[in-house]
Amino acid sequence: MKLQYKHTVYASYLGYITQAIVNNLPPLLFITFQKTMGISLSELGFLVSLNFGVQMLVDLISAKFVDRIGYRVCIVAAHICSTVGLVGLGLFPKFLPSPYLGLMIAVVINAIGGGLIEVLVSPIVQALPGDEKASAMSMLHSFYCWGHVTVVLLSTLYFVTIGLSRWYYLPLIWAVLPFFNTFFYAKVPLLTLTEEHSAMPLRKLFSMKIFWLFLILMICSAASEQAMAQWASLFAESGLNVSKTMGDLLGPCAFAVCMGLSRTFYGKKGSGIDLKKFILASSILCMISYLLATLSPVPLLSLAGCALCGLSVGIMWPGSFSLAAEYCPAGGTGMFALLALAGDIGCSLGPGMVGVISNSVASRDGSLPNLLFGNLTSTEAGLKTGLLCATLFPVLMFFAVSVLSRLRRPPDPDIRHHRS
DSSP, X not given: OOOOHHHHHHHHHHHHHHHHHHHHHHHHTHHHHHHHHOOOHHHHHHHHHHHHHHHHHHHHHHHHHHHHHOHHHHHHHHHHHHHHHHHHHHHHHHHSSOHHHHHHHHHHHHHHHHHHHHHHHHHHHHXXXXXXXXXXXXXXXXXXXXXXXXXXXXXXXXXXXXXXGGGGGHHHHHTHHHHHHHHHHTTSOOEESSOGGGSOOXXXXXXXXXXXXXXXXXXXXXXXXXXXXXXXXXXXXXXSOOOHHHHHIIIIXXXXXXHHHHHHHHHHHGGGSOHHHHHHHHHHHHHHHHHHHHHOSSHHHHHHHHHHHHHHHTTHHHHHHXXXXXXXXXXXXXXXXXXXXXXXXXXXXXXXXXXXXXXXXXXXXOHHHHXXXXXXXXXXXXXXXXXXXXXXXXXXXHHHHHHHHTSOOOOOOOOOOEEO
16 A cells, blocks of 8 residues: 555654653653652652753754754654653663663653654644645644543553553553554655755744744743643642542543643634634633642642643644744744754753752742642642742743734745655
8 A cells, every 4th residue: 555645644643642652651650650769759850851851952953963864764763762762661660770760761762752753743744735734733733632641541541450560561562652653654755844955044043033932932832731741640649639540530631631622623623713812812721720720729620720721731832833834934844843942941841840849848848838728738738839830831921922923924935845
């Protein structure tokens, strides 16, 4: 059977599901790591920051070299790394002298794969023939959310049936998907956005003030999303005192479902909606969701805030990509790599900030947390304080989009597409 461009889209959907596995499987195991390996909140936060920090480095390198190496070689290598990293997540902590060192090595290998996937999948789909690029981008990114949902549901089923004591088999099972997609991407037809000589030089991108605005948008959108996504499971279990099963289903799973619904909705109906206004409204909703999650004295309302946050952040990341492609259409693969770099800065900054603040508050009694949250344990007060501080990111997002709304979009140049 001759593979067509629709198969390229399918491979890209699986690519984002792979990235969802890489980013969201470890947080589901945070409590297990904490109880079985004695890992602290700050060390767990460092794993998140390490993941996205390595992805940042990959993004930075990719901006220079992906066009020279070629999309196919890089995307296949990304899935090989993801496969090895997931296998390592299950095996390295058991067989290395230091379990935490094993986790860090697995996270680094996974991050290399996840970073390459993030850089490449969006321009691969952007380069395919067809109109309504913003809707296609939103639909593509919705599969990250559905991958997140699938990871939570199937992992929770595994924990209930097999047990947490055998958690190390779970990453090995998830490694099957990137292993399969390695061969799929090796065969599907690929296009590139521009030839290397016709793409806008990175120096010119950095000289454009509007490009810096898109970098801010990417940082804020990623931080708004991942600050909640990475800590939702632990927040539900320790901060709201619900079981792991209920915490995973009502925390990160509900978050991912709502984020997927938001992206799927825009993917289907986006042609008739002003993207900038949609992001502005989403930023306001995101502020409300963080305040509800952290300040509500009722656990169910706090969990509703987690879910509402997923609905609000859904359009932010793909919407920022689409707006950048609209305002800087000659940016090429280098621009997508730099946007992914900014996104990973936000992915590291948001959860990392929550972890540091949470650990700081949990380590000492503070009058402010007691005033805001009442009589809570130090861990509960710490997590709520950390997530409350993350409200800063949707606030900045709102102001950045407001500035962008006042700027005029430049005329479209002739963007050529080339078969790879």
